[in-house]
Amino acid sequence: MNWKKIGIGISVLGIIQFFILTSLAMYYYPGGVLHDRTTVGYSFFTNFFSDLGRTVALNRQLNTTSHYIFKTALTLTGISMFCFFSVLPTLFKNKSAKILAILTMLAGFGAAYCYVGIAFHPLNGTYWEHRFYVRTGFLCFLLCISLYAFAIRYEPLYPNKYSNILVFFGLILMVQIGVMLLGPKSWQSPFALWLQVVCQKVIVYGEIICMLIQSIGAYQMTKRLQIID
Numbered sequence: 001m002n003w004k005k006i007g008i009g010i011s012v013l014g015i016i017q018f019f020i021l022t023s024l025a026m027y028y029y030p031g032g033v034l035h036d037r038t039t040v041g042y043s044f045f046t047n048f049f050s051d052l053g054r055t056v057a058l059n060r061q062l063n064t065t066s067h068y069i070f071k072t073a074l075t076l077t078g079i080s081m082f083c084f085f086s087v088l089p090t091l092f093k094n095k096s097a098k099i100l101a102i103l104t105m106l107a108g109f110g111a112a113y114c115y116v117g118i119a120f121h122p123l124n125g126t127y128w129e130h131r132f133y134v135r136t137g138f139l140c141f142l143l144c145i146s147l148y149a150f151a152i153r154y155e156p157l158y159p160n161k162y163s164n165i166l167v168f169f170g171l172i173l174m175v176q177i178g179v180m181l182l183g184p185k186s187w188q189s190p191f192a193l194w195l196q197v198v199c200q201k202v203i204v205y206g207e208i209i210c211m212l213i214q215s216i217g218a219y220q221m222t223k224r225l226q227i228i229d
Contacts (some may be wrong), residue, residue, distance in 0.1 A: 004218075010079075011080050014076055015080070015215070019208060021070070021076075022052065022073050026042040027042070028065040029052055031057060032060070033047055033192050033193070034186055039059070044201070045195055048197055048200060050130065054122050055125060068118070072118075074118055075138075081108060085104065086105065088148075089105055092219045101148075104151055110137075110140035110144075118134055118137065132198065138173065138176070138203075145170050148166055148214070149166035150163075169207070172202070172203065172206055175199075180200075185210075
């Protein structure tokens with residue numbers, strides 16, 4: 001049984017389920033945004049992903065269905081990321097690349113743990129813990145993809161195009177982190193809320209696409225290694 005391919009396959013399934021379940025959670029979200037609690041349903045450009053995990057929506061209605069769907073989506077995402085990064089070091093032969101891949105794995109584990117932490121610390125119940133996991137998760141993922149990009153550069157068998165994709169996404173993630181930490185706070189104005197939400201949506205969906213592409217690259221590497229071995 002090829003555990004490398006299984007780990008990569010679980011990663012792909014994790015990506016698919018995140019998109020499906022978060023979309024379903026959006027459908028069941030009762031309503032309310034930070035600056036207008038009378039709105040009905042989920043507003044893609046003015047509701048954060050974290051609003052899906054609230055136990056009580058911003059319009060003060062119970063958010064039970066959306067909450068549990070979102071919690072499931074993030075938990076499964078964390079597990080799938082753990083599986084992917086567990087097999088990652090086995091895809092590298094070069095000594096320097098393997099060391100970087102191990103460090104990538106550890107940073108990936110940190111990001112995966114934070115995603116589960118977000119799931120179990122809803123924004124309206126444990127605000128400071130939730131914020132800690134969100135910010136730490138983004139920072140861990142930035143470190144992860146930075147190390148991953150260098151690991152690919154050191155590995156002769158790994159196509160550099162996957163490193164280029166990681167660098168491009170890393171630059172976008174840096175902008176998002178800058179907006180998150182230094183930009184206008186969402187509670188200050190409707191525009192500030194829109195800016196923060198849009199940046200979050202871009203980076204989360206960008207991360208999904210990035211991980212999907214990297215999963216394809218990792219799968220191709222398993223086939224190359226089979227031929228060499």
